[in-house]
Amino acid sequence: MAIAPDEAATQTLVRDLLERIGDKWSVVVICQLGGSTRRFNELRRLCAPITQRMLSVTLRGLERDGLVRRTVFDTKPPRVDYALTARGLSLLAVVRGLAGWAESHVDEILESRATFDGD
Amino acid sequence: MAIAPDEAATQTLVRDLLERIGDKWSVVVICQLGGSTRRFNELRRLCAPITQRMLSVTLRGLERDGLVRRTVFDTKPPRVDYALTARGLSLLAVVRGLAGWAESHVDEILESRATFDGD
DNA sequence: CCGCATCCTCTCTGATACTG
DNA sequence: CAGTATCAGAGAGGATGCGG
Numbered sequence: 001m002a003i004a005p006d007e008a009a010t011q012t013l014v015r016d017l018l019e020r021i022g023d024k025w026s027v028v029v030i031c032q033l034g035g036s037t038r039r040f041n042e043l044r045r046l047c048a049p050i051t052q053r054m055l056s057v058t059l060r061g062l063e064r065d066g067l068v069r070r071t072v073f074d075t076k077p078p079r080v081d082y083a084l085t086a087r088g089l090s091l092l093a094v095v096r097g098l099a100g101w102a103e104s105h106v107d108e109i110l111e112s113r114a115t116f117d118g119d
Numbered sequence: 120m121a122i123a124p125d126e127a128a129t130q131t132l133v134r135d136l137l138e139r140i141g142d143k144w145s146v147v148v149i150c151q152l153g154g155s156t157r158r159f160n161e162l163r164r165l166c167a168p169i170t171q172r173m174l175s176v177t178l179r180g181l182e183r184d185g186l187v188r189r190t191v192f193d194t195k196p197p198r199v200d201y202a203l204t205a206r207g208l209s210l211l212a213v214v215r216g217l218a219g220w221a222e223s224h225v226d227e228i229l230e231s232r233a234t235f236d237g238d
Numbered sequence: 239c240c241g242c243a244t245c246c247t248c249t250c251t252g253a254t255a256c257t258g
Numbered sequence: 259c260a261g262t263a264t265c266a267g268a269g270a271g272g273a274t275g276c277g278g
Binding site: 175195196 | 260262263
């Protein structure tokens with residue numbers, strides 16, 4: 001019978017999470033942030049070819065959800081550091097888990113795609 | 120082995136996976152398919168309020184990647200069954216893993232969102 | 239150096255209507 | 259029952275220029 005006691009809740013939770021990290025850049029930023037602290041343009045280079053705008057938007061979203069911490073230094077020229085919070089780090093672990101599955105199955109999936117001809 | 124042997128590859132793999140399951144309905148369909156075989160309209164009710172079109176599109180995508188198997192019975196009225204493949208089932212396990220993280224952190228994230236006012 | 243504002247395009251999604 | 263075709267709206271994402 002039921003392996004999953006509450007399928008509906010599972011779906012909703014996962015969909016919420018995917019709306020968080022399912023966008024184009026969140027995962028890339030999280031991975032590049034890793035355990036290190038990075039400055040804005042440094043991160044931008046690491047996440048190339050991300051645009052300035054999308055890095056800004058993505059970081060703000062992650063910060064909003066408490067996954068990234070933003071530290072402003074009131075110097076000249078200005079300096080802003082970004083780092084994963086503890087919560088962000090735990091998400092990074094989840095992302096690495098996803099990578100494991102993807103790595104194991106990417107070849108088969110590409111194979112399926114190539115073979116598929118619409119039935 | 121290293122915690123992060125190849126960050127760049129990790130990002131790409133995860134992004135590819137998210138482009139597969141990051142759409143609005145794939146996860147819902149996969150969850151509802153679970154271990155069971157379902158017919159089209161049955162699945163449609165379970166995935167409500169999905170539209171006919173989106174269920175069709177989503178299933179076709181999943182089938183294309185070998186995650187769902189489509190079985191046509193040449194009867195009248197027509198009957199088509201859908202079920203997860205072994206690959207699809209392994210993905211379902213991954214999705215349940217995501218749900219675990221989401222469940223643990225959804226409250227804190229909502230809290231962060233409510234508190235966040237642009238720093 | 240850091241980042242916002244504007245505009246614009248392109249994809250995803252949903253509504254609706256039609257077919258075997 | 260199980261789809262496909264067409265159209266239209268919404269929103270993500272990219273280009274560019276300005277400001278602190």
